[in-house]
Amino acid sequence: IIGITAKKGDNFSAWYQEVVQKAEMVEYYTEISGFFVMRPNTMYIWNTIRKWFNERIEAAGVEECNFPMFLSSASLQKEKDHVEGFAPELAWVTKAGEKDLEVPVAVRPTSEAVMYPYYSKWIRSHRDLPLKLNQWVSVVRWEAKQTVPFLRAREFMWQEGHTAFVSEEQAGKEVLEILELYAGIYEQLLAVPVVRGKKTEAEKFAGGYYTTTVEGYIPSNGRGIQGATSHCLGQNFSKMFDITVEDPANKGQKIHVWQNSWGLSTRVIGVMVMIHGDDKGLVLPPRIAKTQAILIPVGLTAKTTPEDKEKHLDRMYELLATLKKAGVRTEIDTREGYTPAWKFNDWEMKGVPVRLEFGPKDAAKDVVSFARRDTGEKGTIPIEELTTKVPELLETIQQDMYNKAEKTFREHRVKITNWDEVVPALDAKNVVIIPSCLVPACEDRIKELTRGEDLPEGPDGLKVPSMGMKSLCIPFEQPEGLVKGETKCLNPECGRLAESFCMFGRSY
Numbered sequence: 001i002i003g004i005t006a007k008k009g010d011n012f013s014a015w016y017q018e019v020v021q022k023a024e025m026v027e028y029y030t031e032i033s034g035f036f037v038m039r040p041n042t043m044y045i046w047n048t049i050r051k052w053f054n055e056r057i058e059a060a061g062v063e064e065c066n067f068p069m070f071l072s073s074a075s076l077q078k079e080k081d082h083v084e085g086f087a088p089e090l091a092w093v094t095k096a097g098e099k100d101l102e103v104p105v106a107v108r109p110t111s112e113a114v115m116y117p118y119y120s121k122w123i124r125s126h127r128d129l130p131l132k133l134n135q136w137v138s139v140v141r142w143e144a145k146q147t148v149p150f151l152r153a154r155e156f157m158w159q160e161g162h163t164a165f166v167s168e169e170q171a172g173k174e175v176l177e178i179l180e181l182y183a184g185i186y187e188q189l190l191a192v193p194v195v196r197g198k199k200t201e202a203e204k205f206a207g208g209y210y211t212t213t214v215e216g217y218i219p220s221n222g223r224g225i226q227g228a229t230s231h232c233l234g235q236n237f238s239k240m241f242d243i244t245v246e247d248p249a250n251k252g253q254k255i256h257v258w259q260n261s262w263g264l265s266t267r268v269i270g271v272m273v274m275i276h277g278d279d280k281g282l283v284l285p286p287r288i289a290k291t292q293a294i295l296i297p298v299g300l301t302a303k304t305t306p307e308d309k310e311k312h313l314d315r316m317y318e319l320l321a322t323l324k325k326a327g328v329r330t331e332i333d334t335r336e337g338y339t340p341a342w343k344f345n346d347w348e349m350k351g352v353p354v355r356l357e358f359g360p361k362d363a364a365k366d367v368v369s370f371a372r373r374d375t376g377e378k379g380t381i382p383i384e385e386l387t388t389k390v391p392e393l394l395e396t397i398q399q400d401m402y403n404k405a406e407k408t409f410r411e412h413r414v415k416i417t418n419w420d421e422v423v424p425a426l427d428a429k430n431v432v433i434i435p436s437c438l439v440p441a442c443e444d445r446i447k448e449l450t451r452g453e454d455l456p457e458g459p460d461g462l463k464v465p466s467m468g469m470k471s472l473c474i475p476f477e478q479p480e481g482l483v484k485g486e487t488k489c490l491n492p493e494c495g496r497l498a499e500s501f502c503m504f505g506r507s508y
């Protein structure tokens with residue numbers, strides 16, 4: 001049988017793996033585990049994101065570059081303090097052909113160590129600032145954990161932006177501008193709501209000064225997920241890599257530049273699949289759908305004469321041309337030997353937002369029958385209104401998908417000021433927002449205190465997460481009710497004063 005066999009509600013991970021393969025988005029690269037083939041349906045989405053993002057960062061003065069994919073252990077040494085935690089993820093090339101390399105080289109897991117020696121060479125005077133470069137590449141991190149398509153892979157595509165400024169203020173301003181673009185990719189293209197905030201000291205990028213983040217929520221398992229990050233690196237890397245300019249204020253003095261780095265990866269596609277998909281398969285937000293509408297002939301039977309069939313199909317090709325001219329990415333499915341029902345299933349599995357059925361009865365009434373993929377709603381559209389009604393319908397679907405996901409996230413983001421309500425809230429698939437002292441040791445203790453009892457292996461090894469909760473971010477949008485100097489950190493064993501409300505959750 002075609003279609004998805006796993007049910008999203010009872011075996012989420014099996015459902016997810018089935019959907020991304022049967023919707024022809026990825027193949028598992030069975031030769032080497034942890035790697036995936038990105039197919040055209042995925043690349044269309046990634047390229048739509050890339051166009052949208054590039055347009056906006058170019059307008060902000062960011063230029064494109066492409067640095068080598070290998071880095072030397074010497075340059076890695078410069079950032080050894082925070083790299084040691086990552087060392088197990090580094091992939092090394094030690095041989096060329098039969099010969100050992102004099103000096104092994106590492107495959108880039110991120111490109112600071114590759115790029116910043118050149119930032120040091122290029123940036124001499126404050127007139128060389130701001131320097132703003134971005135590259136669209138893939139990186140390798142030899143993950144030890146179980147890999148999952150899009151969400152955790154040993155090689156993934158991303159963009160990494162690396163910028164340098166003369167002052168903390170200029171850097172700080174850009175960090176937030178980029179973060180807002182990341183939120184835009186999620187909310188405007190992928191119809192996925194995100195919470196904007198700052199990572200705690202425990203969760204930030206250790207090599208940086210502070211990390212801002214957009215955090216998503218997966219209703220199926222109640223987990224939080226990091227969506228993309230925009231870091232202010234402060235002067236940490238300019239001190240490691242000697243990136244300085246003359247101080248215009250007083251000669252002979254050097255200023256270490258203030259830097260940012262920001263990245264968004266193909267993980268965003270996995271988040272979109274998990275949130276919008278259903279038991280029929282993928283549900284694509286129209287703005288990123290390669291095919292927005294699929295025209296399917298119906299009502300043509302053995303009794304239909306060849307002339308009538310040809311006349312009918314000719315009319316459908318006219319509809320196809322009309323819709324394409326109106327800017328609707330439309331295809332027509334005239335495959336012989338497959339029933340309309342089979343075709344409906346196939347295109348539903350691939351997540352096409354709108355199905356357009358056209359049969360002799362529709363032709364007689366000069367209408368086209370439509371079916372929405374997201375809600376299943378059906379109806380008819382007069383043919384002369386197609387070029388306005390179908391684009392409108394696609395925009396309605398885009399907004400409805402976002403609003404539905406936003407409501408779900410909002411309803412599962414609960415403010416809690418009584419510790420005893422925390423674990424029940426997590427077990428009810430919520431993320432929580434609690435008063436927190438933001439101290440790393442307190443977070444570690446909270447993780448231990450909130451481990452659920454290990455649920456028995458669910459069906460087919462689906463373990464509902466019972467791990468403890470991690471801090472996800474300190475939301476820029478703070479709830480009411482925290483009185484500085486009075487409200488306590490919610491961790492009953494802590495006793496410190498609360499600094500901010502902090503969002504915590506079981507997470508990826």
Ligand SMILES: O=C1CCCN[C@@H]1CCCn1cnc2cc(F)c(Cl)cc2c1=O
Nearest residue numbers: 083086089090109110160205261262263
């Ligand atoms: O997150 C981003 C956005 C784009 C540019 N980079 C930053 C920081 C990346 C942190 N990070 C993340 N993962 C890493 C893995 C590694 F194996 C090594 Cl050696 C280093 C790192 C590492 O520094």
Ligand SMILES: [Mg+2]
Nearest residue numbers: 086089141143
């Ligand atoms: Mg990692």
